[in-house]
Each structure stands twice: as structure tokens, then as C-alpha cells.
Amino acid sequence: MESPETQAPFLVRDCALSAYATGLRAQNLRELRDRLAQVSTECIYYHFWGSRLYSGFEHPEYPNMFAGWVHRSLHDHRLGERLGIIDPMDFPDLEALRQELIETIEQRLEETEIVAWSPADEQFNFMRSRVVVFDTPRTIAHPRDLVEVLPTLSASSVFYHFIDARLRMPDLDDFRAWLLAYGDEFLDLVEALSTVDLFFVPLAELRQTLVAVVSAYFSDHQVKEA
Amino acid sequence: MDEKALPRIQLEDYQRIVGPEVIEQLFQLAEPLKGLKVVHVNSTRVGGGVAEILTKLVPLSNSLGINTSWEVIAGGDEFYRCTKSFHNALQGNHVAIPKALLKAYEEVNAANAEILRPILDDADIVFIHDPQPAPLISHFPERKGKWIWRCHIDASKPYRPVWRYLRTFTSQYDASIFSIATFAQPMPHPICLIPPSIDPLSDKNMDLPGEEVDTVCRQHGIDRSRRTILQVSRFDRFKDPLGVIEAYRLAKRFAHDLQLVLAGGSADDDPEGAAVLTEVYAAAAEDPDIHILMLPADANRVINALQRSADIVIQKSLREGFGLTVTEALWKGKPVIGGNTGGIRLQVIDHHTGFLVDTPEGAAYRIRYLLHYQDKLQEMGLKGKEFVRENFLLTRHLRDHLALILSLRNGGSDRIELHRVDAALALSAPG
Numbered sequence: 001m002e003s004p005e006t007q008a009p010f011l012v013r014d015c016a017l018s019a020y021a022t023g024l025r026a027q028n029l030r031e032l033r034d035r036l037a038q039v040s041t042e043c044i045y046y047h048f049w050g051s052r053l054y055s056g057f058e059h060p061e062y063p064n065m066f067a068g069w070v071h072r073s074l075h076d077h078r079l080g081e082r083l084g085i086i087d088p089m090d091f092p093d094l095e096a097l098r099q100e101l102i103e104t105i106e107q108r109l110e111e112t113e114i115v116a117w118s119p120a121d122e123q124f125n126f127m128r129s130r131v132v133v134f135d136t137p138r139t140i141a142h143p144r145d146l147v148e149v150l151p152t153l154s155a156s157s158v159f160y161h162f163i164d165a166r167l168r169m170p171d172l173d174d175f176r177a178w179l180l181a182y183g184d185e186f187l188d189l190v191e192a193l194s195t196v197d198l199f200f201v202p203l204a205e206l207r208q209t210l211v212a213v214v215s216a217y218f219s220d221h222q223v224k225e226a
Numbered sequence: 227m228d229e230k231a232l233p234r235i236q237l238e239d240y241q242r243i244v245g246p247e248v249i250e251q252l253f254q255l256a257e258p259l260k261g262l263k264v265v266h267v268n269s270t271r272v273g274g275g276v277a278e279i280l281t282k283l284v285p286l287s288n289s290l291g292i293n294t295s296w297e298v299i300a301g302g303d304e305f306y307r308c309t310k311s312f313h314n315a316l317q318g319n320h321v322a323i324p325k326a327l328l329k330a331y332e333e334v335n336a337a338n339a340e341i342l343r344p345i346l347d348d349a350d351i352v353f354i355h356d357p358q359p360a361p362l363i364s365h366f367p368e369r370k371g372k373w374i375w376r377c378h379i380d381a382s383k384p385y386r387p388v389w390r391y392l393r394t395f396t397s398q399y400d401a402s403i404f405s406i407a408t409f410a411q412p413m414p415h416p417i418c419l420i421p422p423s424i425d426p427l428s429d430k431n432m433d434l435p436g437e438e439v440d441t442v443c444r445q446h447g448i449d450r451s452r453r454t455i456l457q458v459s460r461f462d463r464f465k466d467p468l469g470v471i472e473a474y475r476l477a478k479r480f481a482h483d484l485q486l487v488l489a490g491g492s493a494d495d496d497p498e499g500a501a502v503l504t505e506v507y508a509a510a511a512e513d514p515d516i517h518i519l520m521l522p523a524d525a526n527r528v529i530n531a532l533q534r535s536a537d538i539v540i541q542k543s544l545r546e547g548f549g550l551t552v553t554e555a556l557w558k559g560k561p562v563i564g565g566n567t568g569g570i571r572l573q574v575i576d577h578h579t580g581f582l583v584d585t586p587e588g589a590a591y592r593i594r595y596l597l598h599y600q601d602k603l604q605e606m607g608l609k610g611k612e613f614v615r616e617n618f619l620l621t622r623h624l625r626d627h628l629a630l631i632l633s634l635r636n637g638g639s640d641r642i643e644l645h646r647v648d649a650a651l652a653l654s655a656p657g
Contacts, residue, residue, distance in 0.1 A: 014247065014251065016251070016625060016629065018418060018626060018629045018630060018633065019407075019418070019419040020416055020417055020418055020419060021404060021407045021410040021417040021418075021419055022412075022417070023410055023411060023412030023413060023417060024412070042640055054617075057575050057578040057579075057609070057613075121408070121567070123408075125407035125408060125410075127407055127419070128640075129640075130629070130633050130639070130640050130641065130642065131640065131641045131642070132255070132629045132632070132642045132644065133641065133642065133643045133644060134250070134251045134254050134644050135254065135644065135645050135646040136247065136250070136646075137250075137646065154247065
């Protein structure tokens with residue numbers, strides 16, 4: 001294991017999403033199920049994760065767009081709750097996540113005799129995205145510098161390193177991956193970051209939460225060292 | 227087009243508004259595209275939203291080192307009658323277009339294809355804006371570049387016979403662009419979603435001295451010591467000016483000093499617009515606190531000043547495309563009470579940048595709410611401005627165009643990784 005002095009710095013990156021329409025829409029639950037089976041996994045990514053970059057203010061009552069649409073436009077609150085609790089991290093890949101969505105909807109279709117419809121102008125539009133990743137001139141030399149740098153990161157940087165990273169590295173984000181390269185030294189911080197719930201807050205608030213976790217860790221450890 | 231005719235763009239000016247990171251990202255996107263020839267084609271050099279955007283987008287793209295030009299096709303009376311019908315049909319009006327007009331449309335495109343052949347044959351990327359030049363692609367079967375059809379119109383519920391006809395051309399493109407997902411039609415190629423944008427440095431959106439705002443208000447009889455609500459739009463039923471007057475009346479019962487400004491263009495050449503205007507005057511019933519302003523098409527600084535003078539901006543449309551007047555108002559730090567329709571939904575984030583409403587009563591209630599809670603009004607205004615800075619400025623528009631070009635040239639890969647270029651050096655480079 002490299003010593004802290006020789007550990008490579010954290011390279012801050014940023015990203016933007018280009019959104020694409022598929023032209024596919026759903027106006028009721030059967031159509032939602034059928035289209036879900038048909039679309040690419042990029043669509044699943046967009047409606048679970050990518051859309052987070054666009055919703056700057058709202059506290060996502062339903063953390064994925066399928067649950068939100070079922071709740072708001074179909075008024076099927078029971079299914080909205082079931083779809084809302086699905087944690088994409090529980091699944092090995094987006095294909096498995098797609099199957100879970102379809103089965104949850106199938107189950108609801110079996111329970112109900114009448115299929116709810118949305119108003120025509122509130123149809124679910126299936127979208128996908130492409131990610132553009134940018135370099136930035138910024139680096140973080142040592143984990144303690146996270147306290148200074150994290151508050152200044154753009155929301156899209158937070159998205160890239162803390163959310164998008166989970167699709168690149170299962171069960172991990174870029175910050176924890178970097179900290180783990182220091183061996184056992186920052187395991188407590190890695191553990192604390194792993195408990196951050198990223199589902200219910202806009203990105204700006206997620207950034208504040210990360211800052212609070214990191215600040216608390218280093219404040220505590222300074223006290224201990226003193 | 228003679229590039230000298232376009233305004234010179236100073237990237238430093240945009241950097242002051244959007245920050246160095248955004249400019250750096252543009253340079254990173256532009257780096258692999260240097261040396262490419264990009265051509266935009268539309269049907270008018272001046273007037274209308276497309277020309278307004280291209281006037282700035284083209285020089286901005288050139289300032290990043292991408293060889294970008296703008297060509298305009300020309301046609302006769304029959305051509306424009308035909309394309310006007312397309313416009314209405316794409317928005318859902320049942321318009322029967324005579325074969326003679328379609329023939330003129332195709333002939334104009336064939337003639338323009340020959341005029342533009344040297345430029346378009348040589349282009350790496352061609353953006354064709356709206357239906358007017360859409361058939362050009364048929365005349366370039368051996369094209370080497372990627373061709374993109376940009377639809378600026380709400381085509382969510384097109385009149386099917388007309389869409390079927392246009393689709394024979396639009397389906398030949400390598401990609402298309404729509405403003406929002408609900409406007410898009412299924413296509414056999416990638417459909418990119420790129421909302422329009424405003425230019426923060428244009429006459430309509432630039433910062434204005436307070437004295438100029440005062441002067442404009444004085445010239446139009448608006449009392450700056452009183453609270454003002456404003457709607458800027460054509461006198462068109464879909465913009466619901468009568469509903470705005472009703473909302474104003476309901477709100478004024480609780481805010482006696484309230485003034486309403488309805489600012490729009492002349493309706494001389496639009497029979498339906500003239501009828502709506504007559505109804506608006508009748509509804510205003512000589513209320514001295516309702517100011518109906520007929521402004522010329524180039525009154526951009528006046529509109530800018532009016533938007534800055536308002537406490538709240540209304541856009542109570544019953545149907546709307548994207549609604550750039552909403553973007554303009556948010557950019558000036560004004561909360562917007564907007565109709566719950568079209569692109570307004572993308573911009574007015576309920577309880578954050580303003581309120582979405584479905585009725586004059588709803589609009590009146592939200593006007594009263596914002597007039598009562600001044601702190602909320604200020605907070606929403608600040609949020610709205612930042613929301614536009616991040617999402618609806620010209621720099622984001624160009625970023626999305628460049629990302630689409632890169633994606634098409636990279637075979638549609640779902641992830642593009644870019645690397646740093648020295649933006650400071652690039653900014654200081656001549657030209």
C-alpha cells in the first residue's frame with residue numbers, strides 16, 4: 001500500500017448530460033410495463049439517476065421518475081410507494097433493475113381491475129442520456145483537504161463522483177475508492193460516507209451532507225490527535 | 227454568410243456571467259472538433275427566435291475555433307405560404323395544403339440545394355432549422371457530413387397528413403433536435419433534447435441602468451412607486467390576455483395600488499390578433515391602471531426595462547411552446563406565474579421559481595401571495611436567475627450542440643471523456 005505522501009491526488013471531474021427522447025410514451029400502466037420491457041437500459045439509468053441533474057430544487061418524494069409518475073399522474077399511490085422503495089443498489093445491473101420494475105408493475109396489474117390513465121399531456125416520456133465527462137484543473141492532495149474543497153464543487157461534480165460513480169464501480173463512489181487507497185487510515189470516514197442516503201435530497205443538499213460528514217470526521221480526529 | 231455581419235463575441239464577457247468552468251468545458255468540447263466545418267441553414271436572417279439564436283450562436287461557436295457558418299434559403303410567396311401552413315399543422319391545426327404549394331416548396335428547396343451545394347457538400351455537420359429547408363437533404367444523397375434536423379416547433383400533436391409528408395424528409399437525417407420531450411415525434415435516428423436559450427448580453431437581457439428603466443416606465447405612464455405585474459406576449463388567445471386581466475382584477479381587490487402592463491406587438495397583419503386586441507381593450511374598460519402597450523418588433527431594450535420594473539411576471543398561456551419570455555423574466559430575478567403547459571413547466575418550478583396555475587383565480591391567488599410575502603418573492607427571484615444561469619443561457623445551448631456533434635462522430639457512444647485545454651491561452655488567442 002502506498003504511503004499517504006505518495007498517494008495520487010484526487011482528480012476533480014465534472015459532467016453534463018445530453019438528454020435524448022426515445023419517442024416512446026406511456027399513458028397507462030400496461031403501456032408503462034410494455035415500454036419498460038422494450039427500452040434500452042440507458043433509459044432505466046436516466047429515470048433513476050440522470051434526471052437528478054435536472055431537478056435542482058425539489059426534494060424527491062419519490063426517488064425515481066417511474067414512482068413519481070405513477071403517484072402524480074396515475075394517482076396509484078400504492079404502486080407509487082412500491083416503486084419508490086426500490087433501491088437500484090440492490091441489483092447487480094440495470095437489466096436486473098428493469099426486471100424488478102416490470103415485476104412490480106405486473107403484480108399491481110394483477111391486483112387491479114381498472115387500469116388507470118394519465119391525462120394526455122402528462123404521459124410518461126421515456127428518455128435516455130449520454131454523459132459528457134470534463135476534466136477540471138482542480139485536485140485534492142490529501143483527504144483532509146476535502147473539508148475545503150467539497151463545499152466548492154459544482155452539483156454536477158458531486159453527481160459524477162458520488163452518484164454516477166456507482167455505475168462505474170459497484171457499491172462504491174469515487175471518494176470512498178480514493179480513501180480506500182490509503183489502506184486502513186480512513187476506514188471510519190469510508191464507513192460514514194457509505195451511510196449517506198443519496199435518494200431524498202437535491203444535489204446541493206447532498207453536497208452539504210457530504211461536507212458535514214467529512215467535517216465531522218476531521219474535527220473529531222483532530223480532537224483525538226490533540 | 228459574411229461573418230463580418232454577425233456581432234463579434236467576446237468569450238470573456240460570457241465568462242463573467244457563467245464562470246470560467248463553463249467556458250473551460252466549451253473549450254474541452256470544441257478541441258476535438260477543431261477544423262470541422264459546421265453549417266446552419268434556416269429561412270430568415272432577421273426576425274424570429276431562430277435567427278435571434280443563430281446571430282449569437284454562430285459567432286460563439288467560431289470563437290471556440292470551430293469553423294461555423296450560417297446560410298439562408300430564399301423562396302417566393304407560395305413557398306412561405308406553404309411553410310406557414312406547415313408551422314400551423316405541426317402545432318395541431320388541421321390545414322389542407324394544396325399540391326401546388328407543396329410543389330413550390332420542393333422546387334425552392336431544389337433550387338437552394340444547387341446554390342448551397344459547394345458549401346453543404348464540404349460540410350462536416352449541417353444543422354437544418356425547422357421545416358422550411360428540410361427537403362435539402364434529399365439533394366445530397368452522397369453527403370459526407372452528418373445532417374441534423376432542428377425542430378423549434380411544438381410538434382407534440384401534429385396534423386398527421388402534414389407530418390407524414392414532412393417525415394419523408396426529416397427521417398433521412400442522422401439526428402434530430404426537439405426542445406422538450408413532449409414535443410418530439412418518434413424518429414429512426416437519435417432525438418436529442420435541447421431547450422432553447424437566451425443571450426444574457428443581448429439588448430433584451432443585458433443589465434440596464436436604473437435610470438433607463440425609470441425613463442421607459444415614465445414614457446409608458448407606469449408609476450414606479452406602485453406594484454406592477456406584467457405579461458409580455460402577442461395578443462393571441464393562447465396567451466390568455468383576458469385571463470390575465472381577470473386575475474389582475476381579482477388581486478387588485480386586496481392590492482389597491484396594483485398596475486397591470488400587457489406588452490405585445492402590433493396585430494395589424496393578424497386578423498385574429500386584431501380581434502383579440504379589441505377584446506382586451508374592451509375588458510380593460512379604460513381602467514387607468516391597465517397599460518396596454520403596442521411595441522415594435524425591435525423594442526428589445528424597452529421589453530428588458532419593463533421586465534426589470536415589474537414585481538411579478540405573468541405568462542398565463544393556455545398553450546405554449548417553450549416560452550422564452552419566462553426565461554427572460556427569470557433571468558431578471560422575477561418570479562413567474564405561468565400557465566401549466568408546454569415549456570413553462572420546465573422553467574416555472576412550483577414554489578421555487580414561481581407558480582404554475584390553471585385558472586385566472588389561481589393566478590390571482592398567487593399574485594396576492596407573492597405581494598404579501600415579499601421575502602418569498604425575493605427568494606424565488608434569486609432562485610429563478612440561478613436556474614436560468616445553469617440551464618437556459620446561450621453557453622449551455624452551444625455545449626449541447628457540441629456534445630451532440632461529438633456523440634454523432636463517436637458512433638453514438640453513451641459516454642464521452644474530455645480533457646483539459648488551457649482555456650486561458652485559448653481566450654487570449656487572436657481571433
